[in-house]
Amino acid sequence: MTQDSVDELDLALINALQLTPRASWSRLGRTLGVDPVTAARRWERLREAGLAWVTCSVGPALHHAFCMAYIEIACRPGTLGSVAAALSGLAETRYVHHLTGDRPLLAVVGLPAPSxxxxxxxxxxDTMPGVLSHRAELRTAGYGEPGRWRLRSLEPAQKQALEPGGPPRTPPPAARVDAVDRALYRLLHEDGRMPFAALASRAGISEATARRRVGRLLDTRSLRLRCEAAQSITGWPVTAVLRASVPPTDLDATARSLAALPDVRLCCSLTGPRNLLLMLWLRDLPDLPRVEASLTGQTPALTLHERAICLHTPNQMGRLLTPDGRATGYVAPFSG
Known part of the structure; x- marks a missing residue:
């Protein structure tokens, strides 16, 4: 499958799976106006080509169990590729971004504690060949996560058919996570649509237990499923990374306002004087000044300090990506 062969139905299918990552093929086909076999075949082609995949991340209920660090790394000349590859192969690594600027690698790492x-x-x-220097900041709060970013390919009626109705409900309290839960997390991280029979077989439990455990982990927001797509096919092929500062009294309100904007893929607060990090997906590079003007116009407390463009994301939540965003490999996650 080439990029040119991705059509509106493929994008609508990806958008539908962003809303309901484990929806049945019959439900997806009914919503998209195709038969279930067609929906399943389309998805398999996208998945095999590395253009889309469903994965799993730790949900908000367990965010307190991890310390997330955003590390800017400067490399010796000629070593950036090898450093990026080495970082991408580590289970602790969530993301590796190759950016413009004097610290061209931004690694996002998840560990249990600051120590x-x-x-x-x-x-x-400090011992990795090629690393010249690094600067790390800790995430203090997440306001907009990448998994919440959506394509805009579905009609309103189609979105309504997939999204749950009624008022938001309070999730039940998260239970203690054990070895079986961690095994299910690793399997769903590998393939978020893995059938329950396969989950049960590989985790060494019954299918009924797999269904019950996965349902509990999702209901309590201990885990969160997400459908991702190669950025090159989304229509928003440019990633901009903005470093900003906001007075502490305005930080929460400003970050929540920015996280709700459709161009914002990530918004989180960090330690240090540049206490807000934004990642934007844009239609094209000249769109950046307009978006920056809009951000500062809507949020007067915001001061932009640095901006960079992402040239390549070698690692995105354990998926090893080509420069055009295709998934070509997989690294098992660190699960504590």
Missing amino acids: DLACYLSGVL
């Missing part, structure tokens, strides 16, 4: 990050910086980065 583990100290060991990571001294034991991994």
